[in-house]
Amino acid sequence: MATHSIEHCRRGDDAPVPSAGPAATHSRRTFVKGLAMGGAVAGLGLWRPAVQAFVDTSPSVATLDGSDFDLTISETLADFTGSPRFALTVNGSVPSPTLRWREGDIVTARVTNTLDEVSSIHWHGILLPANQDGVPGLSFNGIRPGETHTYRFTVRQGGTYWYHSHTRFQEQRGMYGALIIDPIEPEPFAYDRDHVVMLSDWTDENPDRVFAKLKKQSHYYNFNEPTVGDFVRDVRARGFGAALADRVAWGEMRMNRTDLSDVTGATYTYLLNGQAPAGNWTGLFTPGERVRLRFVNGSAMTYFDVRIPGLSMRVVAADGQYVHPVSVDEFRIASGETFDVIVEPSGQDAFSIWARSLDRTGFASGTLAVRAGVRAPMPELGPRPLLTMDDMGHGVHTGMPGTMSDPPPSNHDAHDAAAAAPPPDAPHAEHGVAPPPPDAEVGHDMPAMVTADAAMQPHPSSERGNPLVDMQTMMPSSRLDDPGIGLRNNGRRVLTYADLRTLFPDPDGREPGRTVELHLTGHMQRFAWSFDGIKFSDADPIPLTYGERMRIVLVNDTMMSHPMHLHGMWSDLENDDGEFHLRKHIVDMPPGSRRSFRVRADALGRWAFHCHLLYHMAAGMFREVRVDV
Amino acid sequence: MRRLTVLVVGCAGVVACLSPHAALAQPATPIPPVTDADRAAAFPDVEAHATPDSAVHAFVLVDQLEWHGGDTHAGPSWDSTGWIGGDQNRLWFRTEGDADGGHLGEAEAHVLYGRAFARWWDVLVGLREDARPGPAQSWLAVGVQGLAPYWFEIEATAYLGTGGRTAARLAAEYELRLNNRLVLQPVVELNLFGKTDVERGLGAGLSTVDGELRLRYEIRREFAPYIGIRWRDTLGDTSRLAAAAGASAGSRRLVAGLRLWF
Numbered sequence: 001m002a003t004h005s006i007e008h009c010r011r012g013d014d015a016p017v018p019s020a021g022p023a024a025t026h027s028r029r030t031f032v033k034g035l036a037m038g039g040a041v042a043g044l045g046l047w048r049p050a051v052q053a054f055v056d057t058s059p060s061v062a063t064l065d066g067s068d069f070d071l072t073i074s075e076t077l078a079d080f081t082g083s084p085r086f087a088l089t090v091n092g093s094v095p096s097p098t099l100r101w102r103e104g105d106i107v108t109a110r111v112t113n114t115l116d117e118v119s120s121i122h123w124h125g126i127l128l129p130a131n132q133d134g135v136p137g138l139s140f141n142g143i144r145p146g147e148t149h150t151y152r153f154t155v156r157q158g159g160t161y162w163y164h165s166h167t168r169f170q171e172q173r174g175m176y177g178a179l180i181i182d183p184i185e186p187e188p189f190a191y192d193r194d195h196v197v198m199l200s201d202w203t204d205e206n207p208d209r210v211f212a213k214l215k216k217q218s219h220y221y222n223f224n225e226p227t228v229g230d231f232v233r234d235v236r237a238r239g240f241g242a243a244l245a246d247r248v249a250w251g252e253m254r255m256n257r258t259d260l261s262d263v264t265g266a267t268y269t270y271l272l273n274g275q276a277p278a279g280n281w282t283g284l285f286t287p288g289e290r291v292r293l294r295f296v297n298g299s300a301m302t303y304f305d306v307r308i309p310g311l312s313m314r315v316v317a318a319d320g321q322y323v324h325p326v327s328v329d330e331f332r333i334a335s336g337e338t339f340d341v342i343v344e345p346s347g348q349d350a351f352s353i354w355a356r357s358l359d360r361t362g363f364a365s366g367t368l369a370v371r372a373g374v375r376a377p378m379p380e381l382g383p384r385p386l387l388t389m390d391d392m393g394h395g396v397h398t399g400m401p402g403t404m405s406d407p408p409p410s411n412h413d414a415h416d417a418a419a420a421a422p423p424p425d426a427p428h429a430e431h432g433v434a435p436p437p438p439d440a441e442v443g444h445d446m447p448a449m450v451t452a453d454a455a456m457q458p459h460p461s462s463e464r465g466n467p468l469v470d471m472q473t474m475m476p477s478s479r480l481d482d483p484g485i486g487l488r489n490n491g492r493r494v495l496t497y498a499d500l501r502t503l504f505p506d507p508d509g510r511e512p513g514r515t516v517e518l519h520l521t522g523h524m525q526r527f528a529w530s531f532d533g534i535k536f537s538d539a540d541p542i543p544l545t546y547g548e549r550m551r552i553v554l555v556n557d558t559m560m561s562h563p564m565h566l567h568g569m570w571s572d573l574e575n576d577d578g579e580f581h582l583r584k585h586i587v588d589m590p591p592g593s594r595r596s597f598r599v600r601a602d603a604l605g606r607w608a609f610h611c612h613l614l615y616h617m618a619a620g621m622f623r624e625v626r627v628d629v
Numbered sequence: 630m631r632r633l634t635v636l637v638v639g640c641a642g643v644v645a646c647l648s649p650h651a652a653l654a655q656p657a658t659p660i661p662p663v664t665d666a667d668r669a670a671a672f673p674d675v676e677a678h679a680t681p682d683s684a685v686h687a688f689v690l691v692d693q694l695e696w697h698g699g700d701t702h703a704g705p706s707w708d709s710t711g712w713i714g715g716d717q718n719r720l721w722f723r724t725e726g727d728a729d730g731g732h733l734g735e736a737e738a739h740v741l742y743g744r745a746f747a748r749w750w751d752v753l754v755g756l757r758e759d760a761r762p763g764p765a766q767s768w769l770a771v772g773v774q775g776l777a778p779y780w781f782e783i784e785a786t787a788y789l790g791t792g793g794r795t796a797a798r799l800a801a802e803y804e805l806r807l808n809n810r811l812v813l814q815p816v817v818e819l820n821l822f823g824k825t826d827v828e829r830g831l832g833a834g835l836s837t838v839d840g841e842l843r844l845r846y847e848i849r850r851e852f853a854p855y856i857g858i859r860w861r862d863t864l865g866d867t868s869r870l871a872a873a874a875g876a877s878a879g880s881r882r883l884v885a886g887l888r889l890w891f
Contacts, residue, residue, distance in 0.1 A: 129670035130670060130673075136676075137676055138675065211681065212686055215688075216686065217890070220850050223810075225809055226806065227806040467746060468717065470748050508653075508657060510653050510656055523748070526745070528716040536680050536682050602660050604663055606671070606672065618680065620680070620682035629663055
């Protein structure tokens with residue numbers, strides 16, 4: 001199955017390519033998709049070419065530098081799979097051009113919409129006046145066909161962010177780009193070279209059709225459902241009793257333990273900087289250099305697990321904000337998140353940047369290389385993870401197995417066994433026990449939730465008897481130190497939220513004056529998603545008082561992960577002691593998790609708060625947060 | 630507690646520098662005062678946020694579109710259902726029927742309003758119209774349908790017809806995945822009647838038991854050819870009426886067809 005060895009470099013380079021090494025067992029479908037060159041084909045005369053400064057060897061993504069921008073939204077023919085499709089582009093490319101701003105500048109962006117539908121650009125993670133946020137129906141009315149809309153605001157932060165359409169499913173059709181803001185103050189780390197790594201998912205299908213299919217048959221894209229064969233294998237591995245008990249437990253809940261992603265590699269081609277794996281985006285390095293990689297997950301629906309085999313990655317920023325540096329072998333990045341890592345490649349000519357989807361149905365990849373045209377081996381996708389009852393906060397929470405020291409499991413069953421019976425010395429085995437009480441001397445007004453780990457989770461009354469709520473977690477926990485499903489005990493150092501600590505102390509410093517608890521809810525079969533069982537269109541805004549410091553507690557009552565994104569203000573994630581821990585604009589919420597973050601309501605106006613999985617947001621997991629005096 | 634808070638207020642600035650974990654009464658970074666310009670920027674006059682979260686969708690499943698052979702006359706048969714609506718309220722249709730040897734054997738259609746009332750269950754109210762067998766007749770229909778534990782799909786419907794006729798139907802089906810495209814689908818359906826209907830050959834009580842087993846291959850999710858078997862047993866008075874009419878008490882049929890949805 002030498003699926004990689006016969007791939008060729010993009011741009012018609014006929015030079016033979018080194019073999020991919022380990023036999024990969026990717027499906028033929030992945031392979032066929034991989035053959036396509038990828039990238040938007042510009043030059044249909046639909047857009048005005050802007051001044052383009054190329055970033056190294058990535059010709060499809062331009063970087064536009066400065067404080068004054070003319071951006072044009074148009075339809076551009078793109079070919080990621082072998083079948084050309086019209087993508088929605090900004091200045092003709094997928095991804096959209098990388099914009100490079102400077103902190104302190106007043107940025108002006110004139111955005112012209114040449115589509116025959118309303119469009120928008122939202123500046124993801126950026127602090128700005130509410131009418132510049134780019135969410136139709138909250139910030140403005142959208143950019144109408146033929147209209148040029150001018151955004152203008154002062155840039156008040158530095159770091160790696162991104163921008164995308166916030167209109168219907170346009171983001172899925174290609175409208176996303178990286179945003180780099182050079183800070184005023186020097187950064188607390190040094191590097192010699194800088195590459196953006198934009199991860200995304202592409203489908204040749206019309207996203208409206210994808211959404212409609214999910215509404216009609218929510219498992220449409222899951223071709224990994226439990227089969228009779230799986231049952232037989234399970235019986236062989238664990239005995240009939242255990243295998244049957246497992247099926248009975250899941251059958252009773254009417255849940256499917258393979259439901260990891262609603263949209264999968266069955267329709268998606270995963271892209272890295274707009275290139276399918278065969279396109280092999282290549283970022284250059286000189287041996288010995290420190291290379292900063294700005295990872296952005298610009299996908300609509302995909303969690304990526306990212307590795308660069310052979311290199312340790314030093315994470316220096318999360319969601320644009322500095323963290324205490326932490327070196328890892330692998331990290332999971334949720335839709336909407338950004339991570340800045342520094343790597344020091346040397347000793348070989350090429351390293352694969354390898355980002356497999358959480359459900360293991362495909363991967364995005366590219367190469368760090370000393371010159372274009374060389375490739376490095378890529379790992380195997382590995383076994384598909386299976387959800388456990390423990391993952392969803394059900395039954396007795398037995399604690400997370402260790403993240404590093406345990407031997408790698410060889411298959412699902414070993415993984416399950418490890419999850420069910422952690423070794424006695426597992427570092428996090430104390431989970432499920434109330435953490436030490438918070439420091440009472442400074443007058444913490446601790447809500448019950450931090451110490452309520454071991455208690456049954458209460459639920460909002462709006463979930464009771466609600467036909468659009470198919471599950472409630474029983475004993476959720478923060479899981480901050482859990483690498484997540486499919487990444488535990490894999491023998492590698494895997495990043496967790498517990499590892500990420502913001503470099504600076506809480507810039508606000510106040511204790512939250514109150515707590516708002518919201519539950520993430522859904523119904524898998526009906527593909528309905530909501531907060532507290534109430535969809536956006538049936539919900540009232542969440543009121544915040546200007547200037548207050550408050551706490552939002554999220555509880556995940558579904559079996560899926562949700563990257564929760566609050567616009568306009570930071571989400572300051574708290575640690576298990578209720579302290580300021582990590583400044584984010586996306587708080588990822590795995591199944592069975594209960595996490596809290598602080599909000600400083602210093603941005604007047606109407607803001608979106610939603611799941612960053614596009615079809616979950618569309619289905620109703622969206623609320624307006626209204627900050628008023 | 631209050632005393633501690635006062636203490637914290639008193640040395641807020643100092644504490645902010647000395648201990649990142651100490652709580653402040655005033656923000657270390659001041660909250661900017663709100664200007665009129667801020668207010669104008671914050672609450673622009675905009676249209677409502679458009680969302681597809683309450684969009685109307687429509688689903689048509691042609692579960693069976695098949696040709697049957699076997700020990701009676703060969704012919705086509707169909708079974709289809711579908712809905713139009715949102716997550717909770719839907720207008721449903723059901724229709725099924727068959728033809729034997731060139732004439733319509735059974736044919737019926739339902740139109741139902743359905744509302745999700747529990748996690749896995751919809752309640753339905755509507756009309757059923759039978760074109761065959763015998764002269765056309767109408768029923769009021771009330772029922773539930775949904776997903777029972779262990780993934781059994783259940784339909785249970787009670788009927789009230791003209792002249793005080795009553796009937797009930799209970800159907801259960803399961804999808805056994807041999808692999809992710811090859812699916813074995815068993816179906817069991819029971820029909821009960823409140824009183825004997827000699828004209829249509831239906832006896833009071835449990836009248837018919839239908840068993841069906843289809844093996845389909847999902848070329849696409851929406852397009853799956855299949856083969857299968859269907860059998861029907863008549864019971865009690867229905868069986869005696871059939872015997873009196875010289876008909877067989879049951880049937881066995883091989884079927885081949887297509888399952889489609891859109």
